[in-house]
Amino acid sequence: MRRAIFPGSFDPPTNGHLDIIKRSCPLFDEIIIAVLNNPDKNPLFSVEERCDMIREILPTVSKGGCSVIVDSFSGLTADFARTKGATAIVRGIRAVSDYEYELRMALMNRKLEPEIETVFLMADEEYSYVSSTLMKQVFILGGRVAGLIPEAVESRMREKLKAQ
Numbered sequence: 001m002r003r004a005i006f007p008g009s010f011d012p013p014t015n016g017h018l019d020i021i022k023r024s025c026p027l028f029d030e031i032i033i034a035v036l037n038n039p040d041k042n043p044l045f046s047v048e049e050r051c052d053m054i055r056e057i058l059p060t061v062s063k064g065g066c067s068v069i070v071d072s073f074s075g076l077t078a079d080f081a082r083t084k085g086a087t088a089i090v091r092g093i094r095a096v097s098d099y100e101y102e103l104r105m106a107l108m109n110r111k112l113e114p115e116i117e118t119v120f121l122m123a124d125e126e127y128s129y130v131s132s133t134l135m136k137q138v139f140i141l142g143g144r145v146a147g148l149i150p151e152a153v154e155s156r157m158r159e160k161l162k163a164q
């Protein structure tokens with residue numbers, strides 16, 4: 001059983017995240033989308049809301065025979081991966097600017113858990129500039145994000161802003 005985790009903040013999930021999930025599926029039997037519970041980051045969505053959104057948009061991804069599970073975690077990614085019996089950590093790389101940060105994380109995670117490999121995947125170039133932070137900023141300021149985040153996520157963002 002080849003099991004991987006795909007950790008992240010997912011605040012909110014974007015089409016770039018979905019693209020990485022789609023590309024990971026042929027490589028693994030099971031992927032756990034691991035939503036970091038990090039209240040210090042002052043997220044727009046609670047960890048439960050982020051997990052719900054991911055579950056809602058997952059059916060749009062073609063997964064082949066791969067089973068995709070959504071879970072949340074606190075603490076170290078490497079600890080979560082080990083307790084789940086994962087042998088890989090999936091991360092998406094968009095541009096060279098992501099590389100340095102991702103390399104440091106991958107090497108630290110390898111130091112912590114030498115048996116677990118980080119697998120970097122490149123999202124489609126149409127998402128190379130898409131990040132959750134940028135999507136939130138543009139949406140909050142009234143810009144169009146259609147095609148960059150799933151429609152279900154966009155409507156959750158609309159509701160969230162109305163409630164604020």
Ligand code: PNS
Binds near residue numbers: 076
């Ligand atoms: O979506 P993000 O915010 O880029 O994801 C970053 C994430 C969650 C993968 C990273 O912050 C992380 O792994 N946090 C958990 C704490 C941890 O393990 N820190 C050491 C990483 S080497």
